[in-house]
Amino acid sequence: MAAVTLLSTRAVSKTYGGLKAVQNVDFILPKGEIRALIGPNGAGKTTFVSMLCGRIPVTSGVIEFEGTDVTALPDHKRISLGIAYTFQITSIFANLTVYENVALAVQRHHVGSDKNLKIQTKIALARVGLHPFSDQTAGDLAYGHQRLLEIAMGLGQTPKLLILDEPTQGLSDGEIDAFKTLIRDVAQTTTVLLIEHNIDVVMSLADQITVLNFGEIIAEGTPAQIHANAAVQTAYLGGDDA
């Protein structure tokens, strides 16, 4: 397996006062993979991916994207290198239309005519099934649809790496099935890093799973390996040695 590394971290840590939210994480994400990042609440998952996309600075450590050190780059520059991040807590432009939200995601990297921008925007909307809602005010959408809008904004950027922070939270079963199909399709061309609590989604989508607990990686492997891993079971369920 001569996989090309898309993103890697070396000894990345984040400390808030005395609290070590993330400690010495060495993480390698090969190109083309769907990687799930799981762990109990407060394990540092969101903190970790926020450092990857530059929303919060690292306390120490190095982050490399496509072989270049991006640790010191400001957030918007990292995004323009091809990292897209969708927020755990929905962060859309609530007063703008659904169309405008996605157009903003598309137009930054978009070259070509206004007509082409329109087409690209409509494609991104159609992929998540929101095209009938184009002209609605985004803030008026149902919660599940707002989550889908977040994903459409991620797709609209045509990123190399798509980071999804709990994308299925608040989605119905039917929507989750559609989501799984969508991500499999997206993964043809894009590497996906997924923070997810829904174990069913993780098990059926992920090629590899990384488990964080108390800010450290405690396990990494295929869904089957993680399923059988004793340390993971202890972290999730509690155990005698915990």
Added chain:
Amino acid sequence: MRKSIALHLGLIALLIVLQFVLPAYHHGNMARIMVMATYAMGYNIMFGYTGLLSLGHAMFFAAGLYGMGLSVQFLGMGVGPAFGMGLFASLTLSLVVGLLALRTLGVAFMIVTLMFSQTIFLVILYFNPYTRGDEGFVIQQSVRHIFGLDLSDPTIRYFAALVLFSTVLIGTLKLVQSNIGRVFIAIRENEPRAKMLGYDTWRHKLLSVVLSGTVSGAAGASYGILFGYVGASFAQVPYSIFPLLWVLLGGAGTVIGPFIGTLFMFYLIDLSSTVTDAYMLVVGVVLVLLTMFARNGLIGIVRERWAKWLP
């Protein structure tokens, strides 16, 4: 898109018609309103569309006014090139102020712009021998000519104000419907998200300040040319507050709102002062009522209720 172009061209057409039908008094008022509405439109780019509240826009108006006025007075320029000097002065000032003030956010940004503006006012007074700051100076009627047209003539002045107003009106419309305008609005609505879509929001904010300041300066320079007076009173705090009021009344973040707000406020003062000496009380009460019941301004209400497409 089509509807919005029709509306704005319609407004310009209406103003052309008014030139021929308005009685002299209102004719003169309208020329003044168009110049001041241009100032308000400049303010609106930053406040209404990008969400940056400045309390110091008088400095940009004054930079245009004095950039033009001093060039006429001491460099012997015609009003055409002097207008260019006014633009240059306000562009430079807005660039410098933007670079410094945008290091702050929110309330601090308001205070910093207010302070810079006061500094400019005091600088104008300090150089009193040149600026004649406290009493001002007159741009002689003999200078106020362009392409052989006498800009002090009411009809020509009206059309000159209309050219300025229309250019900025259509320019603002194009701007807010462009990709850059869309990013300005995104910054106003949710700046962290705009960053997370890969936009350098700081640079966009700087661009917004420079555009806003330069348009305000164009209004200042035009005011001096068309009405023949240059003075430090235009650099004082009230002239920073007026565009804020006009924009709020008309509808922040609407292209046509600043004009409606300026028109409304002008005639509110004008009409109430013919009725009572306590006209400021009338104005105050109306302003309070409007902020209580029409928080998005007059055009803001129209957009909410009837015309969602208004840019």
